[in-house]
Amino acid sequence: MSSAPLLPPDYRPSEDEEFMSDIQKEYFRQKLLAWRSELLRESNETVHHMQEESLAQPDITDRASLETDRALELRTRDRERKLINKIDEALRRLETDTYGYCEETGEPIGIKRLEARPIATLSLEAQERHERMERTHRED
Incomplete structure (x- = not known):
C-alpha cells in the first residue's frame, strides 16, 4: 500500500462494496492498530501497578489475596500477549493482500x-x- 486512503470518520465497511478494497483494508488496519495499542497500554498499566503494589502485606490473608489477583492478572496479560501476536499476523496479512x-x-x-x-x-x-x-x- 503506497498511500493509505483517508477514511471518512463514520465509515463502516459494507457487503455492497468491493471486498477488501483499499478503503476496507485501511479501515481494518486502523481497527487492528487501535486494538493493539489499547492492549499494550493496559499491559503497561499492569506492570506499573504491580511495581507499586507491595507483597509485604502484614496480613497473611491480604497477601494471599494479592498473590491470587496477580496470578489472574498475569494470565490475562499472557492471553493478551498472544492476541497481540495474532493482531501482528493480521497486519502482515493486510500487507500481503491475504487479509x-x-x-x-x-x-x-x-x-x-x-x-x-x-x-x-x-x-x-x-x-x-x-x-x-x-x-x-x-x-x-
Missing part, C-alpha cells in the same frame, strides 16, 4: 465476521468445521 480471506478455502471471510473478530483467519463455515473436528477428536 480477509479464509486460510482453508481462499474464500472471503465476510465483513460481519471480520468486524466481530478482526483477527479471524477462517470463514464461519470453515471455523465451524474446524470446531466440529476438534469436538470429535476430543470425544475419542
Whole structure:
C-alpha cells in the first residue's frame, strides 16, 4: 500500500462494496492498530501497578489475596500477549493482500465476521468445521 486512503470518520465497511478494497483494508488496519495499542497500554498499566503494589502485606490473608489477583492478572496479560501476536499476523496479512480471506478455502471471510473478530483467519463455515473436528477428536 503506497498511500493509505483517508477514511471518512463514520465509515463502516459494507457487503455492497468491493471486498477488501483499499478503503476496507485501511479501515481494518486502523481497527487492528487501535486494538493493539489499547492492549499494550493496559499491559503497561499492569506492570506499573504491580511495581507499586507491595507483597509485604502484614496480613497473611491480604497477601494471599494479592498473590491470587496477580496470578489472574498475569494470565490475562499472557492471553493478551498472544492476541497481540495474532493482531501482528493480521497486519502482515493486510500487507500481503491475504487479509480477509479464509486460510482453508481462499474464500472471503465476510465483513460481519471480520468486524466481530478482526483477527479471524477462517470463514464461519470453515471455523465451524474446524470446531466440529476438534469436538470429535476430543470425544475419542
